[in-house]
Amino acid sequence: MYKYCLHCDWHASTSDGYTEREVSKEAIEHFVETGHTVDSLRLPPPVVVEN
Ligand SMILES: [Zn+2]
Numbered sequence: 001m002y003k004y005c006l007h008c009d010w011h012a013s014t015s016d017g018y019t020e021r022e023v024s025k026e027a028i029e030h031f032v033e034t035g036h037t038v039d040s041l042r043l044p045p046p047v048v049v050e051n
Helices: 020-034
Strands: 002-005 011-013 038-040
Touching: 002 020, 011 020, 020 038
Parallel strands: none
Antiparallel strands: 002 011, 002 038
């Protein structure tokens, strides 16, 4: 799994030693902290944040 930010150069990948759960968690944290949209190269559930 590879997730990356559409607004800055943030990214997280299982190839960096993260588990898929950690990648998802990092992506959500990035979104929460910055409001940036995080996209994924594969087909795991997108980051969905409900107001
Ligand atoms: Zn970002």
